[in-house]
Amino acid sequence: METKTPSSNFIKNIVTEDIASGKVKEVVTRFPPEPNGYLHIGHAKSICLNFELAAEFKGRTNLRFDDTNPVKEDVEYVESIKEDVKWLGFQWDGLFFASDYFGEMYERALVLIRKGLAFVDDQTPDQIRETRGTLTAPGRESPYRNRSVEENLDLFARMKNGEFSDGQKVLRAKIDMNSPNVNLRDPIIYRVLHAHHHNTGDQWCIYPMYAYAHPLEDAIEGVTHSICTLEFEDQRPFYDWVVRECEMKWVPHQYEFARLNLTNTVMSKRKLKQLVDEKAVDGWDDPRMPTISGLRRKGYTPEAIRTFCREIGVAKSYGIVDERMLEHFIREDLKLKALRTMAVLQPLKVVITNYPEGQVEWLDAENNSENPEMGHRQIPFSREIYIEQDDFMDNPPPKYFRLFPGNEVRLKHAYFIKCEEVVHDSEGNAIELRCTYDPETKSGSGFTGRKVKGTIHWVEASHAVAAQFRLYEPLISNEADEEGQSFLDHLNPNSLEVLEGFVEQGMKDSTGGDKFQFFRHGYFNVDPKDSAAGRPVFNRIVSLKSSFEV
Ligand code: ATP
Ligand code: MG
Numbered sequence: 001m002e003t004k005t006p007s008s009n010f011i012k013n014i015v016t017e018d019i020a021s022g023k024v025k026e027v028v029t030r031f032p033p034e035p036n037g038y039l040h041i042g043h044a045k046s047i048c049l050n051f052e053l054a055a056e057f058k059g060r061t062n063l064r065f066d067d068t069n070p071v072k073e074d075v076e077y078v079e080s081i082k083e084d085v086k087w088l089g090f091q092w093d094g095l096f097f098a099s100d101y102f103g104e105m106y107e108r109a110l111v112l113i114r115k116g117l118a119f120v121d122d123q124t125p126d127q128i129r130e131t132r133g134t135l136t137a138p139g140r141e142s143p144y145r146n147r148s149v150e151e152n153l154d155l156f157a158r159m160k161n162g163e164f165s166d167g168q169k170v171l172r173a174k175i176d177m178n179s180p181n182v183n184l185r186d187p188i189i190y191r192v193l194h195a196h197h198h199n200t201g202d203q204w205c206i207y208p209m210y211a212y213a214h215p216l217e218d219a220i221e222g223v224t225h226s227i228c229t230l231e232f233e234d235q236r237p238f239y240d241w242v243v244r245e246c247e248m249k250w251v252p253h254q255y256e257f258a259r260l261n262l263t264n265t266v267m268s269k270r271k272l273k274q275l276v277d278e279k280a281v282d283g284w285d286d287p288r289m290p291t292i293s294g295l296r297r298k299g300y301t302p303e304a305i306r307t308f309c310r311e312i313g314v315a316k317s318y319g320i321v322d323e324r325m326l327e328h329f330i331r332e333d334l335k336l337k338a339l340r341t342m343a344v345l346q347p348l349k350v351v352i353t354n355y356p357e358g359q360v361e362w363l364d365a366e367n368n369s370e371n372p373e374m375g376h377r378q379i380p381f382s383r384e385i386y387i388e389q390d391d392f393m394d395n396p397p398p399k400y401f402r403l404f405p406g407n408e409v410r411l412k413h414a415y416f417i418k419c420e421e422v423v424h425d426s427e428g429n430a431i432e433l434r435c436t437y438d439p440e441t442k443s444g445s446g447f448t449g450r451k452v453k454g455t456i457h458w459v460e461a462s463h464a465v466a467a468q469f470r471l472y473e474p475l476i477s478n479e480a481d482e483e484g485q486s487f488l489d490h491l492n493p494n495s496l497e498v499l500e501g502f503v504e505q506g507m508k509d510s511t512g513g514d515k516f517q518f519f520r521h522g523y524f525n526v527d528p529k530d531s532a533a534g535r536p537v538f539n540r541i542v543s544l545k546s547s548f549e550v
Contacts, residue, residue, distance in 0.1 A: 009314035011049070011255055015057060015225060024224045027059030031085065031092075032066045032217070035077035035198070037269030038284040038291045039084045041305070041326070042260040048309035049257070050227055051090040062221055063092035067099050068213045070197035078198070080284070084292040089302045098217050099199040105208045105216055106160065108246040109171060109190060113152045117245050118189065119145055120155040121172050128170070131177075132185055139177040139185040156190070162205045164192050173212070175241065183238045187211060215239040219248035226252045229259040230318070258315040262323045264474035265290045266487050280491055281475070285529075287539050288475040288495050298472070299515055299525025299541035304330040323474070327542045334515055334523050334541075336371040342379075342412065342457040343518040343538070345469045345501040347386040349461065350433045352417060355383040360462070364444060365413040368517075379504055381414050384461035386502050391456045392430055394422060401454035403433065409454040412519055416441040416452055457519040464502035468537040470527070471497040503536070510536055520544070 018024040029050040033043060054061040063085060067073050085092065112118035121128065121144045133139030147155075159169055171190035179185055189212035194205045208216075215238075218226045232239075233256045243251055261267060266275075267290055275281045275289070284291050287298035295305065308329040312321055360382045367374035392403040403409055408418040414437075421434035441447045475495045476487060507516065512528025522543035530537045 009257075010316060011225065011227060011257060011314055012053060012056075014255060015053060018224070019057060026224070027054050027057040028062070028222050028224045029054045029059065029227060030062040030064045030218065030221060030223050032064045032098075032214070033081050034066045034069065034072075035074065035081060036069070036072040037077060037273055038080050038293055040267055040269070040272065040292065041262060041290045041295065042267045044088060044292060044305050045260040045309045045312070046227070046229075047085060047088055047090060048306055049314060051092075052310070053225070053227075059224075060093040061090070062094040062096055062223070064094075064096040064217060064221065065098065066210070066214065066217070067097055067197070067199060068208055068210055070193065070195040070207065073198050075198050080293060084296075087296060087302060088292065088305060094221065096217075096221065097199050098213055099197060101213075101217060101220055102200060102204055102208070104220060105213060106206075108216060108248075109156065109208075109212075110153065111246055112173065112189075113156060113171075114149055115245065116149060117174050118171055119147050119152050119174055120159065121145075121170050121186075121188075122168070125167055125170075128172075128188070132182060133177070135182065139182075141177050142172070142186065145174060145186070159190070159192055159206050160204075162194070166192050166194055168192060171206075173238075173241070175238075181234060181237055183211070183235050184241070187238060211235055211238055212242055215242040215252065215254075216246060216248065218252035218254075219243050219246075219250045222250045223252040226254045228254060228256055230256045230316075231259075232256055256316075258318050260309075260312070261318070261320045262290060262326070263320055264323050264476055266476060271487055274488065275475075278488070280488065287470070287527075288472050297525075297528060298539050299513075299523065300326075300330055301333050301515075304333040307333070330523065330542055331544075334517065336368065338368070338515045338517040338523060339374065340366075340368050340517045340519060341504050341507060342459055343467065343469070343501060343503040343507075343516075343521060343524070344386045344388055344457070344459045344464075345471075345499045345521065346389040347459075347501050348389045348392055348430065348433065350385050350387050350417070350435055350458070352383050352385070352437045353420065353434050354436045357383055359383070360460070363413050363442075377506055379413060379506070380460040380463045382460050382462060385411075385458045386461055386464060387433075387456055387458045389430075391454075392419070392422075392433060394430060401452075402456055403435075403454075407454075408452050409456050410441070410443075410452050412455055412457050413443050414458070415439065415443070459502045459504055461502075463505035465505055465508045466535060467501060467503045467507075468530075468535075469499040469501060469524070469540065470537065471499065471540045473497075503538070507536060508534055515541070517544075 031047050031050045051061045121142050131140040170188045172186045172188050175184045177185045190206050193207050236254050239254050285293035285297045308326050360380050362378040363381050365379050366376050396404045403419045405419050408416050417435040417437045419435050422430050423432040425431045473495050477490045477492050510526045512526050514526040516524050523541040524538040527537040527539050
């Protein structure tokens with residue numbers, strides 16, 4: 001795999017200093033997903049940052065599943081996450097599960113209890129919430145806060161042994177109910193939860209809270225730079241407290257950056273799961289989803305996603321990135337790689353009346369006009385072809401240079417044709433054009449006799465391969481939720497358009513993941529799920545041009 005140097009950013013500067021000062025010998029990072037959904041483009045940013053940073057300093061990166069909440073987690077997610085990280089082009093050093101450390105986390109909680117820094121609280125979750133205070137008012141201490149070490153040890157062991165029901169007791173850190181930082185007001189570190197865990201089964205009925213577990217995981221693995229998103233900034237003092245008071249040998253440090261947000265989509269696993277569960281999309285890998293699997297199925301390449309993540313940079317404050325940036329990078333990636341072929345998405349039949357019946361000739365077509373190394377192919381031409389319905393009008397407005405009665409256009413790679421006659425159905429729609437061609441005007445023959453203003457694409461009828469085309473628009477219109485509305489009220493009803501048309505015969509055996517540039521239509525990917533032998537389905541990745549360039 002190519003490892004490109006990440007552009008400079010504040011986290012990289014910190015790492016550089018830590019190496020220079022000798023504070024850190026080997027950089028160790030981790031990507032710590034919770035296996036409760038599929039990865040999305042925001043995660044890709046975190047993956048690229050962690051893996052590329054460590055690679056640049058010849059360090060290591062772990063893939064660690066943060067599976068401390070058994071209720072929402074599933075092995076399906078574990079497998080999809082591994083697949084997506086690999087597909088993006090990264091290989092982890094260690095593969096770990098937070099649940100591997102449940103034993104040590106329990107022991108460390110005993111350390112806290114023995115030091116008088118943790119206590120078992122009998123208050124209900126509601127009471128605990130109500131006594132937490134606010135940003136301006138301090139919290140109130142629990143009446144159980146001053147239990148003896150012995151009593152706490154006994155109760156915590158009984159929590160572990162299953163003597164209490166969910167919510168009946170919790171273990172809390174004993175820090176400071178007056179702290180201006182709400183996260184330090186005796187946060188809960190263990191709760192009772194009688195739930196089956198995807199990894200540890202029914203071994204545990206108490207589970208550590210994320211804020212307690214995460215710093216321990218980092219410390220156990222010897223992580224040097226624990227990179228997370230800005231929401232965790234206020235958690236940093238507790239992160240440091242846990243590492244210190246649990247007497248962890250290794251001291252990791254947390255650094256925060258702004259999470260990636262994209263226009264016209266949602267990027268929280270909870271919302272993405274809602275879209276899947278409510279069947280607003282065809283699964284987590286629906287090409288309209290901002291998931292890695294959705295982008296892959298749509299036709300994005302790992303290279304384009306990595307470049308995007310690198311180029312948008314690492315910020316310290318929130319922003320929203322225009323999704324057209326992402327599109328820019330896939331165009332750039334495919335420009336010189338994709339075969340440029342012809343597809344008719346909404347066919348209109350054309351009969352070339354002066355072309356001999358039964359004759360087929362093979363015309364030369366270049367595969368990529370910007371990359372001569374891609375060579376040439378032969379495409380058939382005969383008396384019957386398909387063109388795009390949009391490329392004909394009975395009564396065109398001024399400056400319409402495509403086909404209309406009496407007008408002549410160039411067929412890409414072929415001849416000039418002239419529209420002589422139009423066949424309409426009973427409703428007045430054009431259903432067939434009868435045209436003549438001029439043999440003198442063959443493409444590549446050097447013909448200079450006259451010029452035409454329009455060039456259109458086409459597919460020869462007898463060899464054409466029937467194909468389905470799926471065109472996408474943003475899933476969500478970008479309006480803010482009004483009161484009482486959810487993002488589901490902003491679903492774009494036109495996010496998917498399905499068309500039935502034809503492609504050149506050479507694409508008949510294309511397989512899932514093959515990518516093409518269709519002349520005038522954009523870049524397309526062969527859908528890996530729904531394509532059948534000899535009947536491809538094409539997902540449009542992106543149109544050819546955008547009004548926006550970076
Ligand atoms: P979501 O809000 O989508 O549920 P999460 O933060 O709960 O995301 P995790 O599985 O905990 O999901 O995320 C794993 C890692 O990816 C974390 O380090 C998290 O900070 C990072 N991450 C998640 N979303 C983004 C994002 N939009 N941009 C950058 N990093 C992200
Ligand atoms: Mg999270």
